[in-house]
Amino acid sequence: MKHLLSAADLSHKQAVRILDTAGQMAATQAREIKKLPTLRGRTVVNLFFEDSTRTRISFETAAKRLSADVINFSAKGSSVSKGESLKDTALTLQAMGADAVVIRHHASGAPHTLAHSGWTHGAVVNAGDGMHQHPTQALLDAYTLRRHLTGAGDPSGRDLAGLRVAIVGDVLHSRVARSNVQLLHTLGADVTLVAPPTLVPVGVEAWPAEVSYDLDAAIDTKPDAIMMLRVQRERMSSAGGGFFPSPLEYTRNYGLDARRLAAMPEHAIVLHPGPMNRGLEISAEAADSPRAVIVEQVANGVAVRMAVLYLLLSGSGATTETNETKVDA
Amino acid sequence: MSPRKYLLQNVAPYGGARTSVLLADGVIAAMGADVSDDEATIVDGRGLVLLPGLVDLHTHLREPGREDAETIRTGTRAAAMGGFTAVHAMANTTPTQDTAGVVEQVWRLGREAGWADVHPIGAVTVGLEGERLAELGAMADSQAQVRVFSDDGKCVHDPVLMRRALEYVKAFDGVVAQHAQEPRLTENAQMHEGVVSAELGLAGWPAVAEEAIIARDVLLAEHVGSRLHVCHLSTAGSVEIIRWAKSRGIDVTAEVTPHHLILTDELARGYDPTFKVNPPLRTQRDVEAVRAGLADGTIDIVATDHAPHTREDKDCEWAAAAFGMTGLETALSVVQETMVDTGRLTWADVARVLSETPAKIGRVSDHGRPIAVGEPANLVLVDPDVRRVVNPDEQATKSGNSPFRGRELSGCVVATFLRGRATVLDGASCDEDVVVRR
Numbered sequence: 228m229k230h231l232l233s234a235a236d237l238s239h240k241q242a243v244r245i246l247d248t249a250g251q252m253a254a255t256q257a258r259e260i261k262k263l264p265t266l267r268g269r270t271v272v273n274l275f276f277e278d279s280t281r282t283r284i285s286f287e288t289a290a291k292r293l294s295a296d297v298i299n300f301s302a303k304g305s306s307v308s309k310g311e312s313l314k315d316t317a318l319t320l321q322a323m324g325a326d327a328v329v330i331r332h333h334a335s336g337a338p339h340t341l342a343h344s345g346w347t348h349g350a351v352v353n354a355g356d357g358m359h360q361h362p363t364q365a366l367l368d369a370y371t372l373r374r375h376l377t378g379a380g381d382p383s384g385r386d387l388a389g390l391r392v393a394i395v396g397d398v399l400h401s402r403v404a405r406s407n408v409q410l411l412h413t414l415g416a417d418v419t420l421v422a423p424p425t426l427v428p429v430g431v432e433a434w435p436a437e438v439s440y441d442l443d444a445a446i447d448t449k450p451d452a453i454m455m456l457r458v459q460r461e462r463m464s465s466a467g468g469g470f471f472p473s474p475l476e477y478t479r480n481y482g483l484d485a486r487r488l489a490a491m492p493e494h495a496i497v498l499h500p501g502p503m504n505r506g507l508e509i510s511a512e513a514a515d516s517p518r519a520v521i522v523e524q525v526a527n528g529v530a531v532r533m534a535v536l537y538l539l540l541s542g543s544g545a546t547t548e549t550n551e552t553k554v555d556a
Numbered sequence: 557m558s559p560r561k562y563l564l565q566n567v568a569p570y571g572g573a574r575t576s577v578l579l580a581d582g583v584i585a586a587m588g589a590d591v592s593d594d595e596a597t598i599v600d601g602r603g604l605v606l607l608p609g610l611v612d613l614h615t616h617l618r619e620p621g622r623e624d625a626e627t628i629r630t631g632t633r634a635a636a637m638g639g640f641t642a643v644h645a646m647a648n649t650t651p652t653q654d655t656a657g658v659v660e661q662v663w664r665l666g667r668e669a670g671w672a673d674v675h676p677i678g679a680v681t682v683g684l685e686g687e688r689l690a691e692l693g694a695m696a697d698s699q700a701q702v703r704v705f706s707d708d709g710k711c712v713h714d715p716v717l718m719r720r721a722l723e724y725v726k727a728f729d730g731v732v733a734q735h736a737q738e739p740r741l742t743e744n745a746q747m748h749e750g751v752v753s754a755e756l757g758l759a760g761w762p763a764v765a766e767e768a769i770i771a772r773d774v775l776l777a778e779h780v781g782s783r784l785h786v787c788h789l790s791t792a793g794s795v796e797i798i799r800w801a802k803s804r805g806i807d808v809t810a811e812v813t814p815h816h817l818i819l820t821d822e823l824a825r826g827y828d829p830t831f832k833v834n835p836p837l838r839t840q841r842d843v844e845a846v847r848a849g850l851a852d853g854t855i856d857i858v859a860t861d862h863a864p865h866t867r868e869d870k871d872c873e874w875a876a877a878a879f880g881m882t883g884l885e886t887a888l889s890v891v892q893e894t895m896v897d898t899g900r901l902t903w904a905d906v907a908r909v910l911s912e913t914p915a916k917i918g919r920v921s922d923h924g925r926p927i928a929v930g931e932p933a934n935l936v937l938v939d940p941d942v943r944r945v946v947n948p949d950e951q952a953t954k955s956g957n958s959p960f961r962g963r964e965l966s967g968c969v970v971a972t973f974l975r976g977r978a979t980v981l982d983g984a985s986c987d988e989d990v991v992v993r994r
């Protein structure tokens with residue numbers, strides 16, 4: 228694995244390995260001294276063309292706990308709307324000697340372009356690109372699902388075979404949905420997408436997922452987990468696309484409230500990638516209920532991102548060690 | 557100095573029986589196996605197909621305004637290399653080709669360049685803004701004698717304005733060439749809406765955005781009794797609508813680009829903006845449909861939509877990149893590969909779709925003529941048997957955004973003659989000075 232650009236790029240084996248490694252990372256985070264020397268001397272650049280304090284802090288924390296040097300580069304605003312600056316910025320970072328570039332970009336495919344352009348030699352980690360992918364989010368969701376839903380004891384080596392997950396909300400614009408559909412499928416889970424028809428992309432029929440327009444019916448099928456997607460309020464306005472008539476109607480039909488929460492199986496958990504629109508896609512009762520693992524997702528995000536950075540950046544080191552061993556023998 | 561003569565020996569007009577053709581004084585002076593001329597430069601035409609010089613109804617020459625991407629000189633030289641003797645220069649320049657002054661400037665620069673005749677297309681609306689008609693009559697009456705009007709790049713989406721334009725150009729036998737794109741259905745659209753866009757997370761460009769405008773426009777053309785030309789149709793549904801309109805007797809013509817005959821939306825998967833184009837690359841089913849439409853005559857012509865762009869406008873993330881790809885120097889090869897090599901068109905058909913009919917639609921009287929004695933010597937010699945790898949860095953166009961980089965294509969242009977002058981000989985463009993002194 229040279230880059231992490233899309234959940235679709237991960238094989239079953241690679242995905243399980245990342246989750247297992249994240250488990251080991253999480254174990255180290257329970258210690259008093261959380262910092263590991265693993266990536267000392269390595270430079271990780273957080274290149275954010277779009278505001279996301281949460282994701283940036285998560286990656287920054289992950290890199291620092293592995294003792295990497297972290298450069299935060301926020302390129303949002305002024306001249307960045309024009310594409311040239313991605314190239315120029317990348318060349319600048321390359322000159323600084325970035326070993327890994329964690330990129331968040333408003334344009335779908337920007338991390339792919341960065342990874343294949345020759346503008347940087349570092350590993351590229353997609354931290355969210357347009358409506359395309361957010362693979363570490365899918366990994367942290369899978370990690371969270373595995374911890375809660377695959378039985379007692381150390382879950383290492385397990386996948387998500389047989390689990391049933393409903394992903395609810397604005398699928399059309401959601402990179403979280405796209406990443407999760409692919410990764411959950413790879414790990415053996417069954418996915419149902421639940422959304423008003425206006426928020427399901429044309430072409431969804433090729434995805435390894437069922438589609439439902441009825442949240443209550445989806446809950447009646449007893450999913451093991453329900454993942455709520457953020458819905459932007461402006462989507463209802465005419466300028467925003469007019470995807471639904473009113474926030475009220477959206478909430479009535481697709482919001483997770485106390486009643487729907489109660490209808491879910493007892494063991495089922497609630498996920499949300501954050502930030503939440505309380506009162507729109509999720510009610511306060513649902514968000515704050517003990518079955519919501521939303522806060523835990525944040526902590527798991529650090530462990531998963533540590534694992535990803537570790538596997539990407541120490542991978543080459545491991546190869547070198549092997550070569551040296553061969554030479555000695 | 558009297559102009560040179562050329563004797564094209566053993567060439568196959570329209571791919572048929574071999575003969576020799578003498579070009580002198582700008583016309584085809586003689587034809588026949590026994591034609592000879594001591595003063596003429598001999599061109600060995602064994603194995604070569606002779607066609608009337610190609611006519612492109614849809615070229616973006618970028619001058620005035622974006623001379624960093626293409627100039628009239630480089631663009632027409634690219635045209636000559638591709639076998640074209642006449643091109644129609646689209647109106648979306650800066651300033652817009654929406655006045656007699658600007659179209660005459662483009663027309664004059666074309667004459668000075670001398671590589672191919674340049675017929676400026678006039679904008680339908682002032683500044684391509686879609687709000688009020690440009691001075692269509694003044695452009696028609698200018699030296700440039702504009703007959704084709706288009707807001708290409710933008711759609712004349714206001715139905716009343718479109719109706720007025722269709723009606724107004726009848727006075728001078730003009731035609732409106734519509735870029736069919738419903739703007740509200742394609743706001744921010746990046747690629748064909750379907751399975752690939754859903755996966756890539758790129759905003760979708762539905763087929764219906766094209767088809768709805770074409771359906772409306774053929775009905776408008778029928779209602780007001782005007783002729784309509786549909787630019788670069790790209791979907792199976794568009795082909796069906798044109799087929800239906802023609803069966804009703806509506807005076808509509810349609811074009812397809814070379815790239816829509818061969819490339820699909822699958823190419824977007826690498827997020828390489830070289831494949832970002834308007835209208836977008838569609839599915840394999842659509843490719844099959846436009847090929848079938850071209851084969852059965854539903855689609856009248858192939859036009860390149862040659863759209864050069866600078867490196868800066870393509871060397872970036874997909875959403876920030878410009879729409880368009882170059883095409884003048886690969887068009888004939890793509891048509892050969894997709895239509896001739898597959899047995900769906902003859903070389904005579906190629907002459908029809910790439911020369912005769914585009915000239916008729918554009919009301920260009922001295923191109924797309926028969927290969928016959930006394931006709932203007934606007935001709936192209938094609939070697940259909942070679943295969944070549946496309947290298948945009950070696951092309952005459954100023955821009956490198958060919959979607960065929962590194963791809964092997966059938967056939968190549970050996971020579972192009974504009975009124976008896978070689979603009980291309982032995983597959984290379986002729987000394988520019990010679991051309992300019994013409």
Ligand SMILES: [Zn+2]
Nearest residue numbers: 708709735787
């Ligand atoms: Zn166009």
